[in-house]
Amino acid sequence: MPAYAYFKKNLVPFSQANLSVMTHAFHYGTAVFEGIRGNWNKEEHQVYLFRVQEHYQRLLNNAKLLRFNVPYTAEELTRITIELAQKEDLKEDQYVRPIIYTASEALWVRLHQVEVEVAIFIIPWGPYLDPDKGARCCISSWRRPDDTQVPPGAKITGFYVNSALARTDAFHKGFDESIIETRDGFISEGSGENVFILRRNQLITPPVYDSILMGITRDCVIQIARNEMGLETVERHFRRGELLTADECFLTGTAAHLTSVVEVDNYRIGDGSVGKVTRQLQKLYFDAIYGRSPKYKHWCTPVRSGLGAEVKVNKGR
Numbered sequence: 415m416p417a418y419a420y421f422k423k424n425l426v427p428f429s430q431a432n433l434s435v436m437t438h439a440f441h442y443g444t445a446v447f448e449g450i451r452g453n454w455n456k457e458e459h460q461v462y463l464f465r466v467q468e469h470y471q472r473l474l475n476n477a478k479l480l481r482f483n484v485p486y487t488a489e490e491l492t493r494i495t496i497e498l499a500q501k502e503d504l505k506e507d508q509y510v511r512p513i514i515y516t517a518s519e520a521l522w523v524r525l526h527q528v529e530v531e532v533a534i535f536i537i538p539w540g541p542y543l544d545p546d547k548g549a550r551c552c553i554s555s556w557r558r559p560d561d562t563q564v565p566p567g568a569k570i571t572g573f574y575v576n577s578a579l580a581r582t583d584a585f586h587k588g589f590d591e592s593i594i595e596t597r598d599g600f601i602s603e604g605s606g607e608n609v610f611i612l613r614r615n616q617l618i619t620p621p622v623y624d625s626i627l628m629g630i631t632r633d634c635v636i637q638i639a640r641n642e643m644g645l646e647t648v649e650r651h652f653r654r655g656e657l658l659t660a661d662e663c664f665l666t667g668t669a670a671h672l673t674s675v676v677e678v679d680n681y682r683i684g685d686g687s688v689g690k691v692t693r694q695l696q697k698l699y700f701d702a703i704y705g706r707s708p709k710y711k712h713w714c715t716p717v718r719s720g721l722g723a724e725v726k727v728n729k730g731r
C-alpha cells in the first residue's frame with residue numbers, strides 16, 4: 415500500500431483516501447486516468463519520472479473531452495507528483511496513477527452538474543510483461559469500440575471494460591496478452607499497449623483512426639527508431655495476416671515498456687524468439703527511460719534532490 419495519496423486537494427495518509435459507495439464515477443465509469451513511470455536509476459540514486467508533463471497534458475485533454483472542469487495545469491500536477499514521490503521515497507521502479515473522477519454522491523448518468531476531483535498515488539511496480547522472454551498473444555474475440563461509440567484513446571475508466579475482457583480472454587486461453595482488432599478487422603492494439611510489426615526493415619503501427627490510444631511510449635519508439643537506427647515507422651492499417659507473417663512484432667506501453675511478441679495464436683513470429691531489431695530498440699528505450707541517454711534526458715524529470723540533482727519540471731517536448 416502507498417503511504418500517501420493526493421486526495422481532495424491535499425496530500426494525506428493513504429488510509430484517509432477513501433470514497434463513498436455512492437461516488438458517481440464508481441457507478442458509471444466516468445473518470446479519466448493516466449499511468450506514469452518513475453524509473454529508479456541505481457547508479458545516480460535517482461527516480462526519473464518519464465515524460466510526466468506529457469502524461470498530464472494528455473490527462474487534461476481527456477478530462478476536457480468528458481467536459482470536466484479541472485482547476486490544475488499539467489505543471490501543477492507534475493509538482494504535486496514530485497512532492498508525493500519525495501514523500502513515498504521509493505528506491506525502486508514505480509508507477510504513478512492519477513485519476514480525475516466524478517466525485518458527487520449522485521446517481522444520475524450525466525457529465526454535467528457533477529463535482530470532479532483529482533486523486534494521485536504511487537506504487538512500486540516492476541515489469542508488467544516479461545521484456546526478456548517476450549509475450550505469447552492471442553487475437554481477442556472482443557473488438558475495439560470506435561470513436562463514434564466512446565473515444566478509445568481517452569483513457570476513460572469505463573472504456574477499460576473492453577481491455578479487461580480482452581486480457582482475461584487471453585488468460586483463460588493460456589496466453590499472456592490479447593491483441594484486439596477494430597470492428598473492420600484491422601489490428602488495433604493490446605489491452606494496454608500499442609502494437610508494432612517489422613516487415614522488410616520497415617516498422618508499421620496502426621494509425622490513430624484504428625481505435626488506438628496514441629501512446630507516449632509509441633511516440634518514443636518512433637523517434638528512437640528514426641534517430642538512432644534510421645528506421646522509419648509507417649502508420650497504416652494492417653490485418654491479422656500481416657501480423658502473423660511479420661519478421662518481428664512488439665508491444666509498447668508505460669506499463670509493458672517495449673516487449674517482444676514471440677507468438678500469436680500459436681503462430682511463431684519470425685523464429686519465435688525476441689527479434690534483433692526489437693532487442694536493439696529495447697536497449698535504446700531502457701537507456702532513455704532510466705536517464706542514461708543524454709540525448710533523451712529531457713524526457714526524464716528527477717524526483718530526488720541531493721547528489722547534485724536539481725529537481726525541476728522538464729517539459730519533455
Ligand SMILES: Cc1ncc(COP(=O)(O)O)c(C=O)c1O
Pocket residue numbers: 449577603604605606607608626627628629630631632666667668669
Ligand atoms: C489501451 C492502451 N493502449 C496503449 C497504451 C500505451 O500508452 P502509453 O505508451 O502512453 O502508456 C496504453 C497505456 O496507457 C493503453 O491503456
